[in-house]
Amino acid sequence: MKKCSLFVGLAVLFIASISSCKGKESGTDESFDHSKPLTISIFTIQQKQQPPADNKIYKWIKEKYNVDFTWDILVGDKDQKIGVLIASGDFPDLVEVDSTKFQDAGALIPLEDLIEKYGPNIKKHYASAWKKMTEDDGHIYCLPNWGVLDGRDQSTYYGDSALWLQKDVLKEFGYPKIKTVDEYFDLIEKYSKKYPTINGMPTIPFTILTYDWRDFCLVNPANFCAGYPNDGGLVKNVDGKWTYLNFLNQDISKRWFKKLCEENAKGIIDKSCFVDNYDQYIAKLSSGRVLGLHDQKWQFKDAMDALDVAKMYDRTLAPLPIVFDDTITPHYRNRPLPNIRRGFGITTKCKDPVRIIKFINAQLDEETQRILHWGVEGEDWQYDENHHPYRTQKQRDEQKDASWILHNKADLWYQTAPKMEGSFSDGYACEMNYIPSEFLADQKPVDVELWKAYGVSSDAELMDKDPPENAPWFPMWQEVPPDGSDAQLANNKCQQAYRKYLPKIIMGKTEDFEKNWSDYMKALDDAQIGKYNAFMQEKLDARIAKYGSK
Amino acid sequence: MGEKIYMKKNPELSVGIINPKKTFWQKVIKQRQLVYMSLPLVIYIFIFKFVPLWGWTMAFQDYKPAKHFVDQNWVGFKWFAFLFKDKEFLLALRNTVCMSIISTILGFISAILIALLLNELKHIGLKRIVQTVSYLPHFLSWVIVTGLVSSVFSVEDGTVNNILSALGFIKSPILWLSQPKYFWWIVGWTYVWKEVGWNTIVYLGAMTAIDPSLYEAAEIDGAGRIQKMVHITLPGIRSTVIIMMIMSAGHILDANFEMPFFLQNGMIQDVAQTIDLYVLRYGFSSFNYALATAAGIFKNVVNIAFLLFANWIAKKSGEERLI
Numbered sequence: 001m002k003k004c005s006l007f008v009g010l011a012v013l014f015i016a017s018i019s020s021c022k023g024k025e026s027g028t029d030e031s032f033d034h035s036k037p038l039t040i041s042i043f044t045i046q047q048k049q050q051p052p053a054d055n056k057i058y059k060w061i062k063e064k065y066n067v068d069f070t071w072d073i074l075v076g077d078k079d080q081k082i083g084v085l086i087a088s089g090d091f092p093d094l095v096e097v098d099s100t101k102f103q104d105a106g107a108l109i110p111l112e113d114l115i116e117k118y119g120p121n122i123k124k125h126y127a128s129a130w131k132k133m134t135e136d137d138g139h140i141y142c143l144p145n146w147g148v149l150d151g152r153d154q155s156t157y158y159g160d161s162a163l164w165l166q167k168d169v170l171k172e173f174g175y176p177k178i179k180t181v182d183e184y185f186d187l188i189e190k191y192s193k194k195y196p197t198i199n200g201m202p203t204i205p206f207t208i209l210t211y212d213w214r215d216f217c218l219v220n221p222a223n224f225c226a227g228y229p230n231d232g233g234l235v236k237n238v239d240g241k242w243t244y245l246n247f248l249n250q251d252i253s254k255r256w257f258k259k260l261c262e263e264n265a266k267g268i269i270d271k272s273c274f275v276d277n278y279d280q281y282i283a284k285l286s287s288g289r290v291l292g293l294h295d296q297k298w299q300f301k302d303a304m305d306a307l308d309v310a311k312m313y314d315r316t317l318a319p320l321p322i323v324f325d326d327t328i329t330p331h332y333r334n335r336p337l338p339n340i341r342r343g344f345g346i347t348t349k350c351k352d353p354v355r356i357i358k359f360i361n362a363q364l365d366e367e368t369q370r371i372l373h374w375g376v377e378g379e380d381w382q383y384d385e386n387h388h389p390y391r392t393q394k395q396r397d398e399q400k401d402a403s404w405i406l407h408n409k410a411d412l413w414y415q416t417a418p419k420m421e422g423s424f425s426d427g428y429a430c431e432m433n434y435i436p437s438e439f440l441a442d443q444k445p446v447d448v449e450l451w452k453a454y455g456v457s458s459d460a461e462l463m464d465k466d467p468p469e470n471a472p473w474f475p476m477w478q479e480v481p482p483d484g485s486d487a488q489l490a491n492n493k494c495q496q497a498y499r500k501y502l503p504k505i506i507m508g509k510t511e512d513f514e515k516n517w518s519d520y521m522k523a524l525d526d527a528q529i530g531k532y533n534a535f536m537q538e539k540l541d542a543r544i545a546k547y548g549s550k
Numbered sequence: 551m552g553e554k555i556y557m558k559k560n561p562e563l564s565v566g567i568i569n570p571k572k573t574f575w576q577k578v579i580k581q582r583q584l585v586y587m588s589l590p591l592v593i594y595i596f597i598f599k600f601v602p603l604w605g606w607t608m609a610f611q612d613y614k615p616a617k618h619f620v621d622q623n624w625v626g627f628k629w630f631a632f633l634f635k636d637k638e639f640l641l642a643l644r645n646t647v648c649m650s651i652i653s654t655i656l657g658f659i660s661a662i663l664i665a666l667l668l669n670e671l672k673h674i675g676l677k678r679i680v681q682t683v684s685y686l687p688h689f690l691s692w693v694i695v696t697g698l699v700s701s702v703f704s705v706e707d708g709t710v711n712n713i714l715s716a717l718g719f720i721k722s723p724i725l726w727l728s729q730p731k732y733f734w735w736i737v738g739w740t741y742v743w744k745e746v747g748w749n750t751i752v753y754l755g756a757m758t759a760i761d762p763s764l765y766e767a768a769e770i771d772g773a774g775r776i777q778k779m780v781h782i783t784l785p786g787i788r789s790t791v792i793i794m795m796i797m798s799a800g801h802i803l804d805a806n807f808e809m810p811f812f813l814q815n816g817m818i819q820d821v822a823q824t825i826d827l828y829v830l831r832y833g834f835s836s837f838n839y840a841l842a843t844a845a846g847i848f849k850n851v852v853n854i855a856f857l858l859f860a861n862w863i864a865k866k867s868g869e870e871r872l873i
Binding site for chain 1: 612638700704705706725727728812815816817819820831838840
């Protein structure tokens with residue numbers, strides 16, 4: 001009996017000591033106290049290697065902040081692993097959030113009060129996205145990893161929608177300024193007439209990706225050619241009310257498909273594109289025979305890489321902001337969007353959230369950010385005599401070398417953690433590749449020549465030098481009808497309808513166009529397109545109520 | 551051997567005057583070794599084939615994945631009613647039945663025909679070569695086969711278009727895979743190409759079991775080759791054919807999944823959509839599990855009904871049967 005009570009007493013003492021540890025706060029002061037070590041455990045969905053112990057940047061972080069990390073790196077199926085984590089309740093301090101799963105399971109703690117109290121840098125960084133980060137219950141659970149800008153957007157990469165044209169076509173005709181759909185197809189017609197074969201195979205003047213869910217390439221162009229941004233529909237001010245319209249059944253679509261039908265009669269449209277799958281599409285593009293298409297770059301990047309490897313640089317494609325006519329201002333490029341619900345969240349199992357918030361706050365200062373983005377001065381980059389940062393060719397090559405990165409960059413932390421984007425206070429881009437001199441030094445001559453001809457310095461500028469501010473509701477495509485709803489069903493049926501009718505319309509005779517088009521409109525009505533639009537209107541109204549309309 | 555022991559230990563059985571219920575349990579006890587041996591299989595079938603049937607309850611609910619069973623909203627036959635009002639489902643049903651019938655009939659005729667011809671071959675080496683070559687495609691996966699089909703029928707340098715235009719039948723290449731009228735036949739003949747060699751094996755096996763003296767007798771009576779085929783070989787494999795037919799009747803709504811799945815495109819969706827694709831589309835892409843389950847149940851019920859029906863017909867006409 002005596003033994004037993006002693007045991008209980010010890011246990012009580014032990015628990016008390018643990019809970020007292022837990023309750024300890026490191027003061028209300030914002031600054032991060034680096035006299036005590038801090039180990040942060042993190043679950044990440046990036047499938048990368050564990051950083052080695054001698055990693056340069058993690059060592060630097062350890063020296064400066066006395067912080068190190070233990071990584072739980074995802075292996076295998078993501079949703080399964082997250083499900084297991086949630087079911088076990090055994091969370092690390094931070095988890096990389098990519099959906100509402102952790103939040104729905106009550107695994108995350110609200111961050112807004114912690115940030116207000118201990119994270120002035122965090123608050124400043126996320127000020128522009130604050131409203132969007134706030135969930136419907138009024139709390140913030142996750143710090144977006146990308147898309148929140150400090151300073152000016154200097155990105156040079158363009159990966160969004162465009163009408164793409166083979167660089168050799170532009171070169172052949174001396175880099176003409178083309179703006180309209182008619183000019184675009186004229187150029188394609190002239191070129192394909194002149195060169196009916198490329199590398200011994202027939203030239204494919206214009207192709208369309210129509211396979212499976214990727215078939216947005218079939219229906220989206222009309223939206224962009226009419227000067228609307230990538231909203232997933234048209235948001236128009238109709239009699240003073242912001243109205244969601246589905247571009248599928250609007251006149252702009254009719255205009256686009258009429259043009260395609262006419263071009264098909266001239267043999268410009270690739271016939272087999274309506275039966276080809278995605279692999280066949282990539283194969284065609286990799287052969288360098290395709291002159292034009294509408295798509296987003298990430299879908300066909302593999303094909304462009306293949307052309308580069310084959311040294312057929314002229315056969316790669318350049319994006320162009322083509323519209324229906326001169327009166328329309330193109331709006332292909334939009335400003336970066338905060339990557340809502342993607343990034344670190346602090347779990348309920350975290351012992352000292354305050355210190356972690358303080359650390360995240362501290363690493364958002366410029367010195368640390370420069371180390372994380374650019375690397376160590378004198379090793380990964382240096383200033384020239386004009387105090388202009390640059391890299392040597394060797395340093396540039398290292399930045400592309402996976403095993404070098406593993407030892408010399410804090411990639412796992414950097415990819416998901418809150419970070420500065422845009423520019424530093426001295427005006428240089430946070431991403432070293434976006435500094436124009438650095439960027440151009442790493443480009444192929446064909447691109448440099450093309451940009452020079454159009455007076456720009458990157459694909460992004462070629463599309464739009466200074467894209468207008470995003471509308472508060474943008475982008476509406478984030479709204480997806482719930483499973484099993486009528487709106488979802490209607491959307492599904494509309495998809496079936498355009499998959500069936502649009503190929504017929506494009507490949508049909510030009511004189512049958514009106515009849516085919518009205519059949520298609522009827523099919524969309526039968527699919528109850530209105531129910532989907534009503535859902536989107538409701539969501540648009542909600543967004544306007546939350547974020548305003550200007 | 552077993553029967554002998556049986557007779558010895560249960561003399562009353564042979565007179566047949568005993569309570570049948572008691573006999574059953576006595577039988578079970580007597581044959582307990584056999585029962586033990588089959589037990590694992592029964593357990594296997596129970597766990598993997600019967601327990602999942604519990605999932606069929608989803609078809610009668612507005613099923614929501616995160617909710618507990620008792621919290622689900624029961625809706626009776628709502629989803630079944632929805633199915634039969636949905637034009638898309640009815641189309642899928644029609645396509646499944648038609649594709650299945652075309653493939654089955656072509657498959658039967660071609661397999662029996664080739665088995666008959668092979669059986670007539672006297673040159674063993676040639677016979678083996680033909681057999682081996684014809685059943686090789688069976689070992690290709692459907693993904694590869696559909697890849698072959700789409701390149702053979704392609705407009706760009708496709709074999710079929712090349713041959714037809716070389717022979718002067720067509721002026722410009724035809725988009726074979728975009729024309730609804732060709733699709734079922736492409737599926738049917740591809741099935742024949744892939745499976746015919748494999749399907750002949752069972753018939754060739756049945757033919758070896760025919761008593762050679764029948765052929766000799768027929769020859770003495772002056773029967774020719776064709777007559778021997780029609781009057782001896784075919785009746786000789788009739789029972790095998792019937793069994794195979796009953797078995798395939800149970801798969802009438804199981805039309806090949808892969809071919810339509812990989813070859814479908816917008817222009818032929820009205821003829822290419824099958825029940826399986828419908829289930830995939832609504833069940834897994836839109837997470838409407840209830841609707842998908844209802845479609846799956848319907849499919850199984852029809853399959854079982856066909857199986858029983860075919861079996862019943864066979865029984866009525868005094869043929870071999872499965873159950």
